[in-house]
Amino acid sequence: MTIDEVQDSIVEEFSVFDDWMDKYNLLIDYGKDLKVIDPKFKIKDFLIEGCQSKVWLHPEFEGGKITFTADSDAIITRGIVALLIRVLSDRTPAEIISADLYFIDKIGLRQNLSPTRSNGLLSMVRQIKLYAMAYQATSKK
Amino acid sequence: MRFLYGEMRLIRLNVKEISDIRKDFPILSLKVYDKPLVYFDNGATTQKPRCVIDEVDKVLTTYNSNIHRGVHALSDKASEEYEKAREEVRAFINAGKTEEIVFTSGTTGSINAVAFSFGEKYIGRDDEIIVSNLEHHANIVPWQMTCERKGAKLRVIPINDNGEVLFDEYLKLLSKKTKLVAVTQASNALGTILPVKEIIRAAHSMDIPVLVDGAQGIQHGIVDVNDLDADFYVFSGHKIYGPTGIGVLYGKEKWLTEMPPYQGGGDMVENVTFEKTTYNVLPFKFEAGTMNYPAAIGLGAALRYVISLGWENIRLREEELLHYATNRLLQINGLKIYGNVENKISIISFLLKDIHMYDTGMILDKLGVAVRTGTHCAQPVMDRLGINGTVRVSMCFYNTREEIDVLIAGIEKVKSMFA
Ligand SMILES: Cc1ncc(COP(=O)(O)O)c(C=O)c1O
Numbered sequence: 217m218t219i220d221e222v223q224d225s226i227v228e229e230f231s232v233f234d235d236w237m238d239k240y241n242l243l244i245d246y247g248k249d250l251k252v253i254d255p256k257f258k259i260k261d262f263l264i265e266g267c268q269s270k271v272w273l274h275p276e277f278e279g280g281k282i283t284f285t286a287d288s289d290a291i292i293t294r295g296i297v298a299l300l301i302r303v304l305s306d307r308t309p310a311e312i313i314s315a316d317l318y319f320i321d322k323i324g325l326r327q328n329l330s331p332t333r334s335n336g337l338l339s340m341v342r343q344i345k346l347y348a349m350a351y352q353a354t355s356k357k
Numbered sequence: 358m359r360f361l362y363g364e365m366r367l368i369r370l371n372v373k374e375i376s377d378i379r380k381d382f383p384i385l386s387l388k389v390y391d392k393p394l395v396y397f398d399n400g401a402t403t404q405k406p407r408c409v410i411d412e413v414d415k416v417l418t419t420y421n422s423n424i425h426r427g428v429h430a431l432s433d434k435a436s437e438e439y440e441k442a443r444e445e446v447r448a449f450i451n452a453g454k455t456e457e458i459v460f461t462s463g464t465t466g467s468i469n470a471v472a473f474s475f476g477e478k479y480i481g482r483d484d485e486i487i488v489s490n491l492e493h494h495a496n497i498v499p500w501q502m503t504c505e506r507k508g509a510k511l512r513v514i515p516i517n518d519n520g521e522v523l524f525d526e527y528l529k530l531l532s533k534k535t536k537l538v539a540v541t542q543a544s545n546a547l548g549t550i551l552p553v554k555e556i557i558r559a560a561h562s563m564d565i566p567v568l569v570d571g572a573q574g575i576q577h578g579i580v581d582v583n584d585l586d587a588d589f590y591v592f593s594g595h596k597i598y599g600p601t602g603i604g605v606l607y608g609k610e611k612w613l614t615e616m617p618p619y620q621g622g623g624d625m626v627e628n629v630t631f632e633k634t635t636y637n638v639l640p641f642k643f644e645a646g647t648m649n650y651p652a653a654i655g656l657g658a659a660l661r662y663v664i665s666l667g668w669e670n671i672r673l674r675e676e677e678l679l680h681y682a683t684n685r686l687l688q689i690n691g692l693k694i695y696g697n698v699e700n701k702i703s704i705i706s707f708l709l710k711d712i713h714m715y716d717t718g719m720i721l722d723k724l725g726v727a728v729r730t731g732t733h734c735a736q737p738v739m740d741r742l743g744i745n746g747t748v749r750v751s752m753c754f755y756n757t758r759e760e761i762d763v764l765i766a767g768i769e770k771v772k773s774m775f776a
Binding site for chain 1: 390712713715716719720723730731770774775
């Protein structure tokens with residue numbers, strides 16, 4: 217599936233629920249499916265700044281694609297990270313860099329996370345894109 | 358909950374029904390996510406009664422004009438109302454003179470002013486400033502900046518696991534090197550009240566002045582700076598039902614007279630030439646530039662509102678809410694209250710076992726309950742207690758038992774979702 221196809225299916229999955237509690241329950245479930253980061257990477261180097269709860273994100277570059285593993289100490293945040301990873305992991309740097317992440321707005325994540333949390337979400341996205349740029353630069357050399 | 362700050366000065370007025378009091382605050386009838394708003398973030402800022410909103414509106418619509426400047430009617434009126442607000446603040450905290458009441462932008466503005474001006478005049482190399490482990494960052498960072506500028510040292514009064522200062526340790530810190538003690542009246546993070554009067558008495562026995570951060574004290578009981586004998590007392594208008602952007606710096610006249618101004622500009626001067634500028638008299642020496650006079654006048658209205666409710670009514674109501682909420686919360690399995698002591702303001706900080714505070718806060722938010730999560734700008738307290746932060750419920754007189762019931766049901770919901 218392309219990045220946009222995955223985004224569309226996430227939007228679809230969320231559209232089933234009107235109630236915010238149900239949406240959160242869904243997020244919590246996604247969090248449970250997250251491929252969790254190796255504990256040895258749960259260190260400051262992989263901690264994302266700008267999140268109120270802690271988020272660790274670890275990239276691995278192999279065969280031209282980046283895979284991410286991650287974790288958070290808060291369960292809702294872990295669900296959000298899981299969604300991001302579902303969309304952006306196992307992609308080429310070029311795909312990640314050019315991705316337009318509309319699903320965040322469409323499922324109402326941006327409005328419904330308080331600004332500081334939303335910043336956390338944005339810092340996650342920014343960090344993922346930064347990794348992609350770094351790998352793209354190294355693979356071009 | 359007891360109030361140690363002074364004798365009851367105000368007489369008891371007719372008890373207004375709580376439903377009537379809530380009607381005074383337009384925002385309290387709001388719905389969020391289709392649920393009635395339960396506002397438990399009063400420690401961060403309080404909501405405004407209609408009379409405060411109307412007062413600010415009146416300034417802006419009927420006599421807005423820069424104060425102390427024009428010769429015209431509007432400026433006269435605005436200046437008069439602004440000075441009236443200063444007098445109301447003076448009376449409210451029982452200061453001796455209006456010259457001792459300086460308007461600032463808030464508690465943070467007031468503390469920074471003292472940290473700079475007092476620091477310039479009285480603090481030198483190897484001198485010491487004492488704060489407590491319970492301080493808000495606003496009462497830590499400005500002093501660290503002074504210390505850095507002057508080569509002085511910051512000393513910290515330790516606390517016990519319940520968030521109470523260790524008074525004997527405080528006494529040991531006092532020395533000839535101590536130039537100032539700066540402590541909060543109550544912890545914004547835990548709600549615990551500090552023995553400010555005793556702290557001041559001990560410092561004064563060694564001729565050391567004391568600044569009291571009243572940001573979490575002013576709205577919960579009578580403050581009598583004369584009785585306290587505080588050298589500086591600072592607070593924010595927005596935490597006592599007044600507008601944002603206005604704060605108060607009370608300082609004893611002898612300090613304010615000797616201290617240099619911290620900002621230069623219009624209104625704070627007497628005579629300006631390029632050779633030499635002389636400063637205006639108190640309190641104007643410390644009020645450079647156009648002040649936030651609509652907010653100051655709005656603060657006057659807020660103080661009148663609080664007085665009209667009666668301190669005793671406010672105290673009884675907040676005490677009742679605190680006890681009710683504490684008892685209900687303690688019945689919840691796995692819930693731990695930090696700073697659960699007898700002597701506190703109506704703030705409760707807690708954590709649920711194995712559930713992240715943000716998860717708790719997010720779900721409560723969706724249920725219409727506004728709480729604060731995190732370190733509450735008091736990271737050193739959290740470090741001392743060995744936690745990353747808490748969920749903070751901060752109540753005031755317009756909250757109700759029913760709202761606490763909504764909170765309790767919300768916490769049960771959180772537990773069922775994250776268990
Ligand atoms: C104890 C204490 N001090 C200082 C402040 C800072 O107040 P302001 O942000 O209004 O300047 C606060 C507000 O959170 C506080 O609770």
